[in-house]
Amino acid sequence: MFLSGNDAAAYGARLARPQVIAAYPITPQSPIYERLSAWDGEGSLGAIMMRVESEHSAMAACISASLTGVRTFTATASQGIALMHELLHYASGMRVPIVLVNVNRSLAAPWSFWSDQTDSLSQRDTGWLQLYVADNQEALDTVIQAYRISETVLLPTMVVLEGFYTSHFMEPVEVPEQESVDEFLPAFKPAFTLDTHQPATFCQTVTQRQYAEFKIARQSAMIDALEVVEAVDREYGERFGREYGVLNCYRHDDAEIVLVTAGTIGSTAKEAIDELREGGKKVGLVRIRLFRPFPKARVVESLKHAKRVAVIDRNLSPGQEGVFSEELKSALYSRVDNAPVFSFVLGLGGTNVSTSCIRRVFELTEKMQNVPVNPIFDIENDDALGF
Amino acid sequence: MIRSRRPVLERESPLVPMSSQTSIVFKTGSQRWERPVFANKVAPCRHACPIGVDIPSAFDLASSGDVDAALKTWLQDNPLPGVCGRVCYQPCEQACNRRDFDTALNIRSFERFLSDHGTVDVTADVQMDGRRESIAVVGSGPAGLSAAYHLARIGYHITLFEANPKLGGMMRYGIPRFRLPSPILDHEIDRILSLGVRVELGNTIGKHLGWQELESFDAVFMAVGLQRGKRIFDAGNSKARISTGVSFLANADTHPQEDLDLKTLIVGGGNVAIDVARSLLRRRGGSASGIVVICPESKEEMPALPEELREALEEGLEFVCGWAPVELHDRPGECLQVDFRPAKVLIDAESGEREIVPFGTEIQAHQTDRVIVAIGQELHLPIQLPGVTMSRGLIEVDRFGRTSHPKFFAAGDATGGKALVADAIAGGKLGALAIHCFLENRDVEGELQTLQIGKSSAFCTDQLTGSRQSRPVDLGRIASFDQINTLFFSNENRIEPERLDPRSRSRTFDEVAQTVESQSMRQEISRCFGCGLCVDCENCIDFCPDLSIVRNVKPETYDFNSDYCKGCGMCSVACPRGVIEMEQEQS
Numbered sequence: 002m003f004l005s006g007n008d009a010a011a012y013g014a015r016l017a018r019p020q021v022i023a024a025y026p027i028t029p030q031s032p033i034y035e036r037l038s039a040w041d042g043e044g045s046l047g048a049i050m051m052r053v054e055s056e057h058s059a060m061a062a063c064i065s066a067s068l069t070g071v072r073t074f075t076a077t078a079s080q081g082i083a084l085m086h087e088l089l090h091y092a093s094g095m096r097v098p099i100v101l102v103n104v105n106r107s108l109a110a111p112w113s114f115w116s117d118q119t120d121s122l123s124q125r126d127t128g129w130l131q132l133y134v135a136d137n138q139e140a141l142d143t144v145i146q147a148y149r150i151s152e153t154v155l156l157p158t159m160v161v162l163e164g165f166y167t168s169h170f171m172e173p174v175e176v177p178e179q180e181s182v183d184e185f186l187p188a189f190k191p192a193f194t195l196d197t198h199q200p201a202t203f204c205q206t207v208t209q210r211q212y213a214e215f216k217i218a219r220q221s222a223m224i225d226a227l228e229v230v231e232a233v234d235r236e237y238g239e240r241f242g243r244e245y246g247v248l249n250c251y252r253h254d255d256a257e258i259v260l261v262t263a264g265t266i267g268s269t270a271k272e273a274i275d276e277l278r279e280g281g282k283k284v285g286l287v288r289i290r291l292f293r294p295f296p297k298a299r300v301v302e303s304l305k306h307a308k309r310v311a312v313i314d315r316n317l318s319p320g321q322e323g324v325f326s327e328e329l330k331s332a333l334y335s336r337v338d339n340a341p342v343f344s345f346v347l348g349l350g351g352t353n354v355s356t357s358c359i360r361r362v363f364e365l366t367e368k369m370q371n372v373p374v375n376p377i378f379d380i381e382n383d384d385a386l387g388f
Numbered sequence: 389m390i391r392s393r394r395p396v397l398e399r400e401s402p403l404v405p406m407s408s409q410t411s412i413v414f415k416t417g418s419q420r421w422e423r424p425v426f427a428n429k430v431a432p433c434r435h436a437c438p439i440g441v442d443i444p445s446a447f448d449l450a451s452s453g454d455v456d457a458a459l460k461t462w463l464q465d466n467p468l469p470g471v472c473g474r475v476c477y478q479p480c481e482q483a484c485n486r487r488d489f490d491t492a493l494n495i496r497s498f499e500r501f502l503s504d505h506g507t508v509d510v511t512a513d514v515q516m517d518g519r520r521e522s523i524a525v526v527g528s529g530p531a532g533l534s535a536a537y538h539l540a541r542i543g544y545h546i547t548l549f550e551a552n553p554k555l556g557g558m559m560r561y562g563i564p565r566f567r568l569p570s571p572i573l574d575h576e577i578d579r580i581l582s583l584g585v586r587v588e589l590g591n592t593i594g595k596h597l598g599w600q601e602l603e604s605f606d607a608v609f610m611a612v613g614l615q616r617g618k619r620i621f622d623a624g625n626s627k628a629r630i631s632t633g634v635s636f637l638a639n640a641d642t643h644p645q646e647d648l649d650l651k652t653l654i655v656g657g658g659n660v661a662i663d664v665a666r667s668l669l670r671r672r673g674g675s676a677s678g679i680v681v682i683c684p685e686s687k688e689e690m691p692a693l694p695e696e697l698r699e700a701l702e703e704g705l706e707f708v709c710g711w712a713p714v715e716l717h718d719r720p721g722e723c724l725q726v727d728f729r730p731a732k733v734l735i736d737a738e739s740g741e742r743e744i745v746p747f748g749t750e751i752q753a754h755q756t757d758r759v760i761v762a763i764g765q766e767l768h769l770p771i772q773l774p775g776v777t778m779s780r781g782l783i784e785v786d787r788f789g790r791t792s793h794p795k796f797f798a799a800g801d802a803t804g805g806k807a808l809v810a811d812a813i814a815g816g817k818l819g820a821l822a823i824h825c826f827l828e829n830r831d832v833e834g835e836l837q838t839l840q841i842g843k844s845s846a847f848c849t850d851q852l853t854g855s856r857q858s859r860p861v862d863l864g865r866i867a868s869f870d871q872i873n874t875l876f877f878s879n880e881n882r883i884e885p886e887r888l889d890p891r892s893r894s895r896t897f898d899e900v901a902q903t904v905e906s907q908s909m910r911q912e913i914s915r916c917f918g919c920g921l922c923v924d925c926e927n928c929i930d931f932c933p934d935l936s937i938v939r940n941v942k943p944e945t946y947d948f949n950s951d952y953c954k955g956c957g958m959c960s961v962a963c964p965r966g967v968i969e970m971e972q973e974q975s
Contacts, residue, residue, distance in 0.1 A: 201408040
């Protein structure tokens with residue numbers, strides 16, 4: 002089928018047979034909401050569609066519904082996920098396997114609509130798994146995988162698309178048969194549910210020590226989730242012929258300069274790498290698909306031959322740098338002979354990161370004498386880079 | 389394949405923060421500035437009942453199907469539920485909180501239902517003959533029977549004197565059988581006598597029962613009633629043609645038929661007048677023509693029970709209201725003629741005393757063969773009781789029924805109280821307390837204060853006989869309608885007993901009102917709010933956000949956990965019956 006990323010995500014959600022969907026429309030996620038509503042209208046959704054008054058309520062509804070033992074889905078973006086923030090902590094703390102699609106969009110102010118990863122990366126510490134996808138097919142496949150992962154580790158998962166790049170671009174997408182998905186993803190069997198015959202208080206107050214125990218238990222689940230994500234992806238590959246890995250790598254085995262990035266920049270980069278390879282440059286790509294839990298050991302392993310590493314972030318942590326760069330450096334610190342990391346912050350507010358732009362990133366990374374302390378924004382101006 | 393990594397939920401370390409017990413972390417009780425207080429209160433029905441019957445407890449017991457226990461609760465205060473369940477004027481229903489919601493509960497039908505269906509051995513939990521003292525009770529009407537019953541339950545030796553050949557007083561010789569069948573009365577009297585009460589029948593005071601004999605008792609309770617009908621005209625030569633309501637009713641079965649068929653004018657607007665008219669109607673085989681009831685009151689002001697008036701009208705009896713008799717013309721060989729003038733009735737708001745004031749000059753003359761006067765009764769005491777002060781022809785008593793003679797107590801009609809069964813029973817009960825205190829040398833005033841229900845003269849007998857372990861009740865406080873959370877109740881129709889068809893019933897003395905069927909009564913029982921009474925609904929437990937309501941097993945009470953109760957007041961709102969109230973913390 003020829004589908005936009007939003008539609009692909011909606012198809013993925015429907016194939017997973019959620020029983021409760023609670024959402025609130027927001028650009029650029031609205032088409033997901035509209036597609037699900039259309040199915041609801043024609044009676045083919047198979048879920049209760051709750052049209053709630055805010056994203057905060059949407060997440061509250063998903064948490065409560067999930068605690069009753071049903072599969073839940075929601076989608077949001079930008080200000081929506083910011084409003085949801087408080088409840089995101091509740092969801093992971095309550096260990097409910099909700100799947101959320103976030104379509105990256107810049108956060109106000111100023112008001113803007115285009116892609117920027119800061120909205121989802123701001124939710125880094127909420128205890129959710131995060132998977133960043135590069136195209137529409139991956140969006141569909143990842144939503145289905147996310148349920149399998151979440152319901153295994155009992156943590157919620159966020160599948161992240163990019164506003165307008167993936168959300169509104171149309172691509173050929175293979176939509177799997179419902180029976181195959183049902184085989185891969187059996188009905189949700191909760192370990193515990195709300196039971197009126199055994200009344201209990203959920204999310205009660207705990208002691209300091211109990212709190213620590215809960216947080217440590219969640220951390221263990223997060224750490225364990227890495228292998229689960231890999232195993233689910235492998236099994237999905239066996240069944241459906243598409244496998245993505247926690248890191249999606251391209252021509253990086255013998256690469257001297259490796260670009261690390263996430264989302265759609267990763268697919269543009271493949272073209273730039275092919276061009277550079279034709280010119281004899283040993284360059285490659287590591288696209289980080291799984292951001293939480295951060296696959297530290299896998300990242301270190303994938304970069305063990307790299308002489309230099311470039312990172313492109315379509316996000317910025319003010320006062321620091323791009324979040325992927327920061328996380329990468331933290332991972333590499335465990336390696337004694339770690340390669341220098343050159344941090345680029347590009348494409349903020351949805352500006353295009355083109356193949357020529359990516360070629361320039363490789364060029365600069367090769368040329369630079371020292372690793373700049375602060376991230377590089379202006380790759381066209383050599384003076385700004387201190388040449 | 390994916391390893392199953394789903395953690396196993398362990399009791400000690402659950403994966404999901406959930407708790408089925410109290411949240412033990414913060415002793416949030418320190419945030420409290422108000423605390424819930426569990427206090428059973430008096431329901432307004434009980435407060436209004438002159439006898440102080442614990443009505444809501446009886447409803448609660450009956451709701452669980454235990455009719456015997458419910459009747460036992462009733463008999464704690466009222467030995468005559470079969471009588472009151474038929475003829476009481478229902479002050480309880482007037483006060484019922486349910487009136488503000490839909491309609492009052494049918495408490496009287498419930499009382500009758502208990503008496504018709506329940507069985508209780510009143511001797512089971514009392515110590516009969518536990519005391520030395522002997523007490524004479526003179527008169528076996530409701531006041532006398534009530535005093536005998538309550539005193540016997542405390543353990544005194546009772547001798548009950550009655551002038552008539554049978555016990556029951558006006559309940560037997562005044563209230564007609566179609567309102568109160570004799571077997572019901574017999575059954576209730578037997579139950580009272582089962583307490584070991586000695587009976588002396590045919591002992592008219594002054595004739596067979598002298599002062600000396602009375603004085604030989606440790607205490608005497610006078611409940612002789614008002615036996616003699618008041619007269620307005622000098623009967624002169626027409627004794628046969630002018631009689632009183634009470635004498636008519638006492639002999640309702642034996643009047644010769646030719647007298648009954650005479651054209652009859654009944655003067656009076658009370659129950660006696662109507663009872664005379666209805667009895668006469670029945671003795672005549674249902675023919676109402678030639679029977680006229682005439683009274684100075686308007687229909688609304690008539691002192692008779694509204695239902696009795698309604699039934700009489702249904703039966704086709706004629707009422708002429710607003711006329712007072714002024715003159716009798718009795719000429720030999722002619723019909724009697726009574727002249728009436730228009731009248732109005734002035735009712736004193738405080739005392740309830742009635743004054744009939746004729747006005748204008750218009751005269752309505754009624755020709756009749758016979759006049760039956762039913763305008764009240766008077767005391768007929770053939771002997772002097774030395775030391776017992778009389779006042780306006782009645783025995784003078786204080787509010788406890790004490791006469792001026794320390795050993796002599798009195799209640800009921802002979803002391804000028806309300807001429808209604810329930811009030812007479814209440815008088816007997818209070819008299820029993822006064823006699824008990826006298827014999828125990830205790831201060832009746834103080835005793836009553838501890839037992840008193842609200843500000844009424846009714847009191848709770850629990851402590852007196854020590855025979856019941858009910859939940860403690862704050863007797864001083866009445867549960868008002870605004871304390872009821874009506875969200876927990878739905879509108880339901882009040883059930884009414886079936887009544888015999890007016891045409892057929894006016895030919896017989898069969899009881900008019902029928903007992904309510906069990907199925908309908910169950911429905912009526914379920915309507916009771918249970919005002920101020922904890923019935924273990926446990927809404928408080930369900931609604932408490934801090935799981936701080938504690939259920940005690942023995943005794944079955946509820947408490948709150950002061951370590952955690954934040955004083956939010958949810959329990960007091962969720963209590964449908966106004967049992968839980970918030971009280972300011974003393975800092």
